[in-house]
Amino acid sequence: MMNKIGEINFKEIKRISPSQFYSMKNCAYKSLLAEAFEKKPLLPLSPNAYFGTVLHKMLELIAKGIVKDEDDFNAEFDKQVKALEEDLRQKGFGFFVPLKIRLRNFGLKKIQLKKHLRSKSEQSASFSNSKFHSEKWFESQDKLIGGKVDLVIENGNEIEILDFKTGAITQDCLDDEGEIYSDVKNEYKEQLKLYAYLYFENTNKFPTDLSLVDLTKQKFPVEFSEEECKALFDEAKNLLTSTNDCINTKSFSANPKEENCKYCLYRPACSFFHKKLETDYSFNDVLGEIKDVKKFQNGNVTVFLQNENKNLIIKNFSSKMFDELNSHKDKQIRIYHVRKESTEFVYSITETTMIYG
Ligand code: SF4
Incomplete structure (x- = not known):
């Protein structure tokens, strides 16, 4: 499905959190976009990031003394994983499920987490x-x-x-x-x-x-x-003030560097990043005008994009996408989370690919 970014309604950031400070320092525009989109990411997180929320919740419950022993742990862990899997299905990311199979280190992380349980003597002391x-x-x-x-x-x-x-x-x-x-x-x-x-x-x-x-x-x-x-x-505090000032003056700036943008979930709304994509092919995102869309006998669809003077080929779309992609001929689209093939400028889509037009 082709997604769209409408007009961005920037909002003042009321408060800065210590966990957000470093990222805001590296690219304050990311924080402004996050606020404008009510912290709802425009791209899917990695399954590991989703699983991280379960691990953190478990640590919190152990620290609070709510999860005390192995039985509590196993019951709560299963409950948390089940709830996350349900949430992922609802978000359309059912392909991440079951996490136990899709995630490397699932079992290891569970064992490591269990080590945080306090022994009876530790608890009373x-x-x-x-x-x-x-x-x-x-x-x-x-x-x-x-x-x-x-x-x-x-x-x-x-x-x-x-x-x-x-x-x-x-x-x-x-x-x-x-x-x-x-x-x-x-x-x-x-x-x-x-x-x-x-x-x-x-x-x-x-x-x-x-x-x-x-x-x-x-x-x-x-x-x-x-x-x-x-x-x-x-x-x-100064950073918060100067970042909010940009909204009034409408003079935005950003810091589009690989280490900042690679994991930024607001890339689809960032014009600074799009500018970078016009000449930088190091990301797993591409942009360009659709020049042709071809459907093959096996049903797979390939899109031919032109970006400046480079021709890009993006393979393996499902046949359901053919009409929509075709209707965007000669228009610019952006495709995020593609996989680079061994041939230069050839890509294929992945389970988490998203298209914005
Ligand atoms: S994509 Fe890069 S430049 Fe744009 S907001 Fe995110 S981190 Fe900043």
């Missing part, structure tokens, strides 16, 4: 000395910055803020001598430092520890100073 606040909402006094902290553990003067991540927490970096070392991703460091300042604004105390925890239960400490938390907090 920790609950007697510490206060646990799971999914705790904090916002700044002016309400411009706000977000949910996965877990806060308060034990006398010791206050730890923890954030759970279901994917990789570290990335490879190069030191001054060109040696590779592994470090916590900057976006996660900044997210935690913003939580630290939010905690301070609300309690007048800074946390003593900031930590990230991965699925294998490995903990990664994040060092911080009060000054840098405050500086990031101010930077986030």
